[in-house]
Amino acid sequence: MAEVVSSYRWPEGIPPGCPPPDAQPAAIDAYRLVSKDPPSDTDFVRPIDKPHEPAETAEEECSLYALSVFTDPADVDLAQQFIPGFKKKLVALGHIEPEHGVLRLVPLSLKDRPILHSHRDWWVTHGFDAKTTFAVVTL
Amino acid sequence: MGRLTINEIYVRYDGPRLFSCVNESGGYFLGLFVEEDDNDEVFVFAPASSDRLNAVRSGQMPLRHAFEAPLDGGVFVVRSSKTGLETSTERRRAGDIPTDWLPDAAARLNLETPTAAPLDVEQLEAEARSIGRTIAVFELDGPWTTTEFPLRPLGEVMRTIQDSIDSFAQVVTNNQTNRGAIQREILDETELTFYGQRAASFAFLVASAPRDRLFESDLVKRSLSELTTLIDAASSGTLEETLGRLHPRALSKYRDLLEQLDDLESGLTAIVSPPTGQGTRSTLTLDGVRDSLELVRSSLGPDVEQVTIEGQLIGVNARTWSFELLDERADRRYSGKTVDRARAQLLGLTIGHRYRAQLLSETELLPVTGEIHHKYRLVEIAPLHSS
Numbered sequence: 001m002a003e004v005v006s007s008y009r010w011p012e013g014i015p016p017g018c019p020p021p022d023a024q025p026a027a028i029d030a031y032r033l034v035s036k037d038p039p040s041d042t043d044f045v046r047p048i049d050k051p052h053e054p055a056e057t058a059e060e061e062c063s064l065y066a067l068s069v070f071t072d073p074a075d076v077d078l079a080q081q082f083i084p085g086f087k088k089k090l091v092a093l094g095h096i097e098p099e100h101g102v103l104r105l106v107p108l109s110l111k112d113r114p115i116l117h118s119h120r121d122w123w124v125t126h127g128f129d130a131k132t133t134f135a136v137v138t139l
Numbered sequence: 140m141g142r143l144t145i146n147e148i149y150v151r152y153d154g155p156r157l158f159s160c161v162n163e164s165g166g167y168f169l170g171l172f173v174e175e176d177d178n179d180e181v182f183v184f185a186p187a188s189s190d191r192l193n194a195v196r197s198g199q200m201p202l203r204h205a206f207e208a209p210l211d212g213g214v215f216v217v218r219s220s221k222t223g224l225e226t227s228t229e230r231r232r233a234g235d236i237p238t239d240w241l242p243d244a245a246a247r248l249n250l251e252t253p254t255a256a257p258l259d260v261e262q263l264e265a266e267a268r269s270i271g272r273t274i275a276v277f278e279l280d281g282p283w284t285t286t287e288f289p290l291r292p293l294g295e296v297m298r299t300i301q302d303s304i305d306s307f308a309q310v311v312t313n314n315q316t317n318r319g320a321i322q323r324e325i326l327d328e329t330e331l332t333f334y335g336q337r338a339a340s341f342a343f344l345v346a347s348a349p350r351d352r353l354f355e356s357d358l359v360k361r362s363l364s365e366l367t368t369l370i371d372a373a374s375s376g377t378l379e380e381t382l383g384r385l386h387p388r389a390l391s392k393y394r395d396l397l398e399q400l401d402d403l404e405s406g407l408t409a410i411v412s413p414p415t416g417q418g419t420r421s422t423l424t425l426d427g428v429r430d431s432l433e434l435v436r437s438s439l440g441p442d443v444e445q446v447t448i449e450g451q452l453i454g455v456n457a458r459t460w461s462f463e464l465l466d467e468r469a470d471r472r473y474s475g476k477t478v479d480r481a482r483a484q485l486l487g488l489t490i491g492h493r494y495r496a497q498l499l500s501e502t503e504l505l506p507v508t509g510e511i512h513h514k515y516r517l518v519e520i521a522p523l524h525s526s
Contacts, residue, residue: 033152035175042177047154051224053145068152081243082202083156085172085181088239108150116150 008101009126011065013048018062019123025098030069030122031076033089037136043092044130063106066121067130069096073139075118094134101125140168140184140215140228149196149248157202159192160184167192168215169205173240175221182217183240185209185233197252197284202242209233253338255286260410260418263344267412273347273359274334278408279400280425281341288341292403297333297343299396300366304329306389307365308358315386317504318511328358342408360413367409369393370421373431382438388504390439395503397432398516400425402460402476442502448473449495449523452488460485462517464496473498475515484520493523 010019034043048064055061070076073091080086096103101124108116124130141162150157156172167187174181185206187195194200206214214233219226258276267274277300281288308329309315314322330348337344347359372381382390400407406425412418423431436443450466450473460482463474477485478499488494497519502511 045221050154050221051219052154056145063151064154079150079152082150082246083152083172084240084242085156085174086152088174106151119152 010123011126014065014123015058015061017058018065019102019121020059020062020104023102023104023121023123025101026096026103027098028071028096028103030071030094030096030120031073032067032069032092032094032134033076033079033086034092034134034136035089037090039092039131039134039136041131043134044124063121066104066123069094069103069120069122070116070118071120072118075116076139078116090136091139092134093137094130096122096133099125100128100130100133141166143168143170143184147196149250159187159196169195169202171202171206171242173236178222179218179220181240182219183236184215184217186211186213193252193254193285196248196250197254198247198249199283199285200247201244202246202248203244206236206241207233249284251340252284253286255336255338258337258339258342260412260420263410264412264418267346267414267418270346271353271414272349272355273363273411273413275331275345275363275412276337276339276342276408276410277345278339278342278410279403280405282403286336286338286341288343292399293343296396296399296403297345299392299399300345301329301331303366303389303392303396304331304359304362306386306392307362310365310385310389311361312358315388317387325358328356329362331359355414357413360411360416363409363411364419365389366393367411367419367421369431370407370409370423370427373423373427378431378434379438382435385438387439387442390435391442391502391504394432394435394439394501397428397435398476400428401432401479404479436499436501439501444500445518446498446500447495448498449493451493452490454490455485455488457486462520464494473515475517477517481517481519485517488520488522494520495523496520 036043044067046065046067052064055064076091101122103120103122106119106121108119141164143160143162145155146159146161148155148158158170160168160170167189168184169187170182170184172180173183183206186209187205188210191210195202195205212233213230214236216229216231217226263274279288305321305326308325309321312325331345332348334344334346347355369381372378404425406423406428408422410418410420448464448466450464453465454463460477462477462485463472465472496517499516499518501514503514504511
């Protein structure tokens with residue numbers, strides 16, 4: 001796996017040390033909230049490519065270069081309960097392969113029950129068109 | 140609103156989606172992503188005091204309420220361009236925002252939210268030296284995310300700690316009695332006061348009672364050390380031997396404390412900071428509580444026995460896990476708490492129906508008179524087929 005990681009090419013401008021070492025390749029199904037069916041380029045714009053506030057830490061800065069995905073469909077439902085802006089979004093399911101980039105688990109941990117426990121940051125490799133692996137599904 | 144800085148992010152998905160932020164004047168806001176179109180993303184910001192923020196992040200208050208009923212009745216709607224840096228801000232009455240901009244009614248955060256000063260052991264040790272009194276901390280696993288604890292069980296735990304310390308003082312001064320009141324001179328020396336509360340998850344502080352003297356007797360410290368020795372013995376495998384030093388009164392008080400912890404499903408950490416010498420910290424996990432309880436009961440020998448009764452169920456309280464049964468033939472009532480493993484059996488029972496119950500019968504010394512009475516814990520209950 002280490003060989004795969006070292007062979008990645010990341011998009012231009014990504015800061016040194018990003019993605020972090022604990023982000024790992026995975027073959028995994030993932031859910032992404034999208035606005036278009038089929039998903040379009042605008043559904044896969046990284047936070048760094050949108051207007052944003054400057055990050056306060058290197059870790060936050062690095063996460064701006066990643067896309068968010070959930071790996072548990074129950075988290076999609078929970079996220080829509082919490083965040084009204086997600087209610088009108090469509091849900092797309094995709095299969096991420098190791099060559100598509102690296103992922104890091106960034107859960108929202110609550111006391112009694114873990115919610116949004118499957119949220120992951122996904123750093124997509126240079127040249128991979130993320131929308132091609134996702135299709136809108138009904139949960 | 141002024142210039143905002145993010146204080147804490149609760150939900151992040153391609154950037155902050157639910158977060159708290161603070162402006163230059165120290166005013167807090169809860170920010171929430173509510174809508175987007177091809178050009179803009181829309182966020183609603185609800186002003187929040189730090190108390191309101193604690194209520195939301197601890198889960199005491201539903202998230203929706205913070206946006207539906209902000210403290211000053213208004214929210215700010217911020218529309219920010221996806222392509223440029225243009226933003227527009229509009230103040231609206233909370234009642235005027237569309238309902239589909241609100242989180243679901245059931246959505247609650249449930250984050251650990253300390254609402255008391257954090258526990259600082261070094262500071263506590265310095266304080267004990269400074270005031271010349273022993274300070275002890277008892278840390279419990281609280282049921283809530285805030286630094287709060289239900290009053291009734293907390294009162295019971297506090298009382299049992301005092302009773303235990305009094306009886307341990309009999310051990311360290313070699314003045315053991317199993318009946319009657321504890322010697323006045325011991326009670327005078329071991330009296331504890333409630334001294335404060337800390338976040339850790341819930342910790343209460345006690346101190347030796349203030350007295351008109353420069354140096355406190357070391358009896359409080361030595362008696363508290365008996366307690367920490369018992370706690371430590373549970374993890375070092377020497378509890379049985381340590382319990383052998385205790386007389387029945389001290390054993391039954393320690394059993395009462397362990398039962399209260401068992402009922403609360405809480406472990407216990409005790410930190411003792413004397414005015415002179417080294418402080419100690421001892422921790423009993425919930426498993427340790429249950430293992431210790433078994434050993435203490437067997438050390439009490441004939442004072443603890445299991446009895447089977449058949450009778451009518453008179454009452455059940457599923458909140459406090461208490462029960463009351465009437466053995467009609469003997470015209471005798473049995474009431475008490477239900478042990479953890481029998482609680483599921485208690486749910487769904489019918490008042491007035493007859494049941495067969497296994498009870499743990501334990502002798503208890505009344506703290507003031509030293510009189511003995513029996514207390515019961517329900518271990519198992521099943522319907523009688525004839526009922």
